[in-house]
Amino acid sequence: MAARRSLTALTGVVVLCLVVTACEDHALGTIELRTGRETVETLSDPSVDGCHRFREGVAHVNNRTLNDIILYTTPDCTEPRGGQSVYLTTGTSDDAVRSTGLWRSFSVVH
Template sequence: MRLRRPLVALCTIAPLALAAAGCSDSSGGLVTGTDAAGRVSQSVSDPLQGKCSRFAARGVTSVTNNTGVDIVLHRTRDCTDLANQPGTYLGTTLSIVATSGQGPWRSFTTVGWPPPVPPNVPGARIN
């Protein structure tokens, strides 16, 4: 059986177009930081891949990562690490509370690439 060229081209291009539509530069979800008094000081919706996201200037001591990617928490506002004090790794859909002498965290970066669809969490939205 012989296939026509337009059909072959469509069958070749369609999967590529669908794969490209699933790609995104955001991690789909919400990162929430809470200060020592228990007040939500910042919520970052759909943080961008490869960009530094900042918390409030005073920093946060508790963070919940409701995104589809892991994050690294930093003590500086520019997502760098202090000497001999590496950032704190926080996996997707996990939370962390700073121990004495550990926080506050003032920024975070994403790790890896986002899934094509945000995780099923409150506040997540599909772009």
């Protein structure tokens, strides 16, 4: 009986490790994008690698992933001269400011 419990526990640990390892390359959760009051797009489990371009400029972003993200007004995740990016922590949201323009891309912090 003890051997069966040990085998069950070991199997559970192996499965858990596989799940955690498989999820390392994605930010688990969703990012909700809006222009004005309507939801434009919802991104699920975005990759933690590279720059992610929005289909159109968005005015409001809800970060409901387990990772922080960085928002950019450029389509290629770069900061324009005199501009800045915005660091958006897990479970928070941000509205684009009129003077800086709409959000056009983001990258995931990992």
